[in-house]
Amino acid sequence: MIGRVKVLLGAIAIGGTIAAVPAAQASRGSETFDAAWTIIRDSHFDPTMNGVDWPAVKAELGPRAARAQTDSELRDVIRDMLGRLGLSHFALIPSGRDSAGSMPADLGGDPGFDVRLVGSELLVTHVDQLGGAASAGVRPGWRLLSVDAMPVSELLSRLPETMPDRLRQVEVWRMVETRLRGPQGSQVSLMFDDGARDVGVAVERRAEPGQPATVGNLPTMYVRVETEERRTGYHGATAGVIRFNVWMPGVDPLFQQAVDKFRTADGIIVDLRGNPGGLAAMIMGISGHFLTERKPLGTMKTRDAELKFAANPRLVNSAGQRVEPFGGPVAILVDAMTGSASECFAGGMQAIGRARVFGQTSMGQALPAFFAKLPNGDVLIHATGDFVTADGTRLEGRGVVPDEAVAIARAELLAGRDTTLEAALKWIGQQGR
Amino acid sequence: MHRTLRSGLALPLVALFAIAPLAARNPGSQAAAELPSARSIIDRHIKEVGGRDAILAQTSTHAIGTVSLPAAGLTGKLEAFQAKPNKFLQRTSLPGIGETEEGFDGTVGWSISPLTGPMLLDGKLLEERKFEADFFEDLKASDRYESLTTLEKTTFEGRPVYKIRLLKKNGAEDLEFYDSETGLKAGAISTRDSPMGPMQGTTSLTDYKKFGSLLQPATTRVSVMNMQMIMAITSVEYGKVDPSVFAVPAQIKALIK
Numbered sequence: 001m002i003g004r005v006k007v008l009l010g011a012i013a014i015g016g017t018i019a020a021v022p023a024a025q026a027s028r029g030s031e032t033f034d035a036a037w038t039i040i041r042d043s044h045f046d047p048t049m050n051g052v053d054w055p056a057v058k059a060e061l062g063p064r065a066a067r068a069q070t071d072s073e074l075r076d077v078i079r080d081m082l083g084r085l086g087l088s089h090f091a092l093i094p095s096g097r098d099s100a101g102s103m104p105a106d107l108g109g110d111p112g113f114d115v116r117l118v119g120s121e122l123l124v125t126h127v128d129q130l131g132g133a134a135s136a137g138v139r140p141g142w143r144l145l146s147v148d149a150m151p152v153s154e155l156l157s158r159l160p161e162t163m164p165d166r167l168r169q170v171e172v173w174r175m176v177e178t179r180l181r182g183p184q185g186s187q188v189s190l191m192f193d194d195g196a197r198d199v200g201v202a203v204e205r206r207a208e209p210g211q212p213a214t215v216g217n218l219p220t221m222y223v224r225v226e227t228e229e230r231r232t233g234y235h236g237a238t239a240g241v242i243r244f245n246v247w248m249p250g251v252d253p254l255f256q257q258a259v260d261k262f263r264t265a266d267g268i269i270v271d272l273r274g275n276p277g278g279l280a281a282m283i284m285g286i287s288g289h290f291l292t293e294r295k296p297l298g299t300m301k302t303r304d305a306e307l308k309f310a311a312n313p314r315l316v317n318s319a320g321q322r323v324e325p326f327g328g329p330v331a332i333l334v335d336a337m338t339g340s341a342s343e344c345f346a347g348g349m350q351a352i353g354r355a356r357v358f359g360q361t362s363m364g365q366a367l368p369a370f371f372a373k374l375p376n377g378d379v380l381i382h383a384t385g386d387f388v389t390a391d392g393t394r395l396e397g398r399g400v401v402p403d404e405a406v407a408i409a410r411a412e413l414l415a416g417r418d419t420t421l422e423a424a425l426k427w428i429g430q431q432g433r
Numbered sequence: 434m435h436r437t438l439r440s441g442l443a444l445p446l447v448a449l450f451a452i453a454p455l456a457a458r459n460p461g462s463q464a465a466a467e468l469p470s471a472r473s474i475i476d477r478h479i480k481e482v483g484g485r486d487a488i489l490a491q492t493s494t495h496a497i498g499t500v501s502l503p504a505a506g507l508t509g510k511l512e513a514f515q516a517k518p519n520k521f522l523q524r525t526s527l528p529g530i531g532e533t534e535e536g537f538d539g540t541v542g543w544s545i546s547p548l549t550g551p552m553l554l555d556g557k558l559l560e561e562r563k564f565e566a567d568f569f570e571d572l573k574a575s576d577r578y579e580s581l582t583t584l585e586k587t588t589f590e591g592r593p594v595y596k597i598r599l600l601k602k603n604g605a606e607d608l609e610f611y612d613s614e615t616g617l618k619a620g621a622i623s624t625r626d627s628p629m630g631p632m633q634g635t636t637s638l639t640d641y642k643k644f645g646s647l648l649q650p651a652t653t654r655v656s657v658m659n660m661q662m663i664m665a666i667t668s669v670e671y672g673k674v675d676p677s678v679f680a681v682p683a684q685i686k687a688l689i690k
Contacts, residue, residue: 043659215529216506249531249547285549302658307629312549315688322687370660372504379506384658
C-alpha cells in the first residue's frame with residue numbers, strides 16, 4: 001500500500017540476551033501466574049521443557065499463586081516456577097520493588113571494586129581508580145572478610161555444598177554486590193585481610209562511572225568502554241586492549257573508534273571479564289571488526305526456527321572510509337562473571353578459530369531471551385532459544401572454556417599483576433604478525 | 434549462498450505444503466467454485482481504498498508515526514519515504530537503541546543498525562528488497578506473480594476473510610487475508626530472509642483511515658517469534674518527497690566496491 005510502512009521482519013529481532021540479575025506487588029495473582037506459565041509453555045525452545053512436567057508445575061504452584069497475599073509472595077511463586085526449569089534467562093523484573101525485599105531502596109552508589117571467589121576466599125580483583133575503594137586504599141588481592149558486619153563466611157555458608165562452582169561464583173557475587181551497593185554518598189563498612197593483617201575501612205559509595213543506558217524494561221546500565229595500548233614484551237610487538245562492561249548500543253561506536261586506533265597493532269585483546277551480556281544482536285556487529293566474511297558465530301535454535309548470528313564485516317571506519325577488518329591475532333579474556341552475550345561472542349569467535357580465549361570458565365548462562373509484560377505489570381524474561389556455536393558447542397550450563405586457562409592467584413594480585421592479560425599479551429607477542 | 438537459502442527455506446515450505454493440498458485436493462468441488470477469484474478479491478480491496486486511478490496518480494509518500502515493542506517496553510519514532518517506481522527509506526528510532534535505517538534507491542539495498550553496523554544487501558536479501566520496494570506493490574500486478582489463488586474462506590484475527598496464496602516468480606510465496614465483509618486487506622503471513630536467516634511473521638492491518646484520497650491501515654501489528662511490533666501511522670503526505678532522501682549514505686557507498 002502506498003504510504004504504508006514496510007514490514008521488515010528482521011527489524012524486530014533485537015535479540016535481547018542479558019544475564020538475569022534482576023534486583024527484585026499480589027494483584028491479579030492467578031492471571032499473572034497463568035500468563036507466565038503459558039508464555040513459557042508456548043515459547044520454550046525445548047518442547048520437552050527440559051524434562052520438567054509443566055502441567056504438574058501449574059497444578060502444584062497455581063493454587064499458591066492464587067493464595068498469594070502480596071506481590072512479593074506472588075513473585076516468589078513465579079520464581080519458584082522459573083527455577084524448576086533449571087536454565088538461565090528465566091527471570092522476573094518487578095514493576096516496582098519487592099515490599100519484603102532486604103535490599104536498600106537505592107542501589108545507585110557503588111564502592112568501586114570487584115570481587116571473585118577463589119577457593120573459599122573472596123578476593124578483590126579490580127579497583128576502580130576513581131572509586132571510593134581506591135580512595136580508602138583498597139588494593140587488588142585483598143580478601144573481603146565482611147560487609148557492614150556481615151561475615152562473608154556466613155554468606156558462603158548459606159550456599160548448598162553441592163552447588164557447582166560455576167553457579168557458586170555467580171551467587172556469591174550477587175549476594176555480596178547487593179550488600180556493597182547503596183545510596184550514593186553513603187558509606188559501607190568493610191573488613192579486609194590485606195595479606196599481612198586485618199584492615200577495617202569505611203568506603204564511600206559513589207556514582208557508577210559510565211554513560212547511563214536504559215533500554216525499555218531493562219534496568220539502567222552504565223556503559224564503559226576503556227582502551228589501552230600495551231607492549232607484549234616479545235619482539236617489540238604491541239597490543240590494543242579494549243574493555244567494555246555491557247553489550248549496549250552505546251558501545252558500538254566507541255568499539256569502532258578503538259579498533260581504528262589499534263589497526264596497526266600486532267594484536268587486539270577484547271577484555272570481557274565481568275561483562276554479563278546485553279543485546280545479543282550486537283555480537284554480529286562487534287565480531288565483524290575481525291572477520292572479512294559473514295561467518296556465523298553460532299545459531300539460536302528456537303522451537304520452530306534457527307537464526308544465525310553471523311558477523312557483519314565492518315568495512316568502513318569511524319571516518320566513513322573503506323577499511324579491511326582487523327586481520328591480526330585476537331585474544332578474548334573471560335572469567336566467572338562473563339555471561340550471556342559475552343559468552344556467545346567469545347564462544348562463537350573461539351569456535352570459528354578467530355580468537356584465542358584466556359582466563360577462567362565463564363558463567364554458562366547463554367540463552368537468547370525475549371521479554372513479555374505480565375498482567376500485574378511485571379516483566380517476564382524468558383529464553384526462547386538455545387545458543388549453539390558454529391562447531392556445535394552448547395554454552396548453557398557449560399560456559400566458554402578458555403583455550404588457555406589462567407587461575408586467579410592472590411599473590412599475583414597483591415603484586416599488582418594481571419596474569420590473564422599477561423598470558424594474552426605473551427601469545428600475541430609470539431604470533432609475529 | 435544458494436544452498437543456505439534453500440535449506441533455510443525448508444521450514445516455510447513445510448507449512449506451504451500443508452496448505453497446497455487444501456487448494457488442490459478437490460478443485461472441482463462446490464466450495465472451491467464458490468470462492469471468488471484472488472484477482473477479484475484484490476481488485477475489491479483496491480476499489481475500497483480509493484481505486485486504481487487514485488493509487489496510480491501518486492508519485493511519492495512520506496508517512497510519520499510511532500513504532501513500539503510492548504513487551505520490551507520500547508516506543509519510538511517511525512518515518513517512511515517511498516517514491517515510484519521502487520525507492521524507499523524507512524527510519525526507526527528507539528530510545529536506548531538508536532536509529533535504524535533501511536533503504537533502496539532502485540539499485541542498492543542497504544541497512545544501518547546501531548546494533549550491527551552498516552550493511553549492503555546482496556543475493557536473496559537484495560532480491561526481496563527490490564520486490565517489496567515496488568511503489569504500487571498492493572496492485573499485485575499479474576506480471577509480478579506466477580499465480581494468485583484463493584485458498585479458502587476462513588477467519589483471521591477474529592474477522593471473516595478470504596485467504597489468498599501469492600506465488601512469486603522465484604518460487605517464494607506469501608499468504609494474504611482480505612476481509613470478506615469490508616473488502617480490505619486484513620493481514621499476511623510471510624517469510625522473509627534476514628541477515629540471521631529466514632523469519633516467518635504474521636502481519637495484521639487495522640484501523641483503516643483516510644489519508645488524502647486513500648484509505649490506509651493506520652495500525653500495523655507484526656508478530657515474529659512471539660515478539661510483537663506495532664507501527665502506527667499518524668500522517669501521510671503525498672507527492673512532496675525530495676528525491677535526495679533516497680541517496681545512498683556515505684558509509685554504505687564505502688561498502689560498494
